[in-house]
Amino acid sequence: MNEKTVLSLNTDETETPRVKAEQPSLDFNEILKAPIFQYVSNILLTILKDKELRKYTLEKSLNHVRIEKYLQAGVVFTVIIASSLLASMDRFDSSMGVLFGTLIGYMYGKKG
Secondary structure, eight states: OOHHHHHHHHSOSSSOOOOOOOOOOOOHHHHHHSHHHHHHHHHHHHHHHHHHHHHHHHHHHHHHHHHHHHHHHHHHHHHHHHHHHHHHTTOOOHHHHHHHHHHHHHHHHOOO
16 A cells, blocks of 8 residues: 555545644743743732631631630529529519520520
């Protein structure tokens, strides 16, 4: 078989032959100086800084949650002691039960 026959067997008549373009060789320093690389590196640095900021914010919010839980436990403990003392002195009536229940319900029913 000659070369013309092989070419006609491997390619379609309507398809145009593809020419491979030479890839430009880039030096590593040229890549680092490219504007797109600088743009991407700025984005990555911003993400890392934001991550540190989020970590700091999370630690602060955890401290806030911890303090809020201690206050809730203190209020619940105070309500239990007050209702026990009032019940032992026969001073605990329905209005006190409603007030204490409203206070506890507000603390555990609020969202956020």
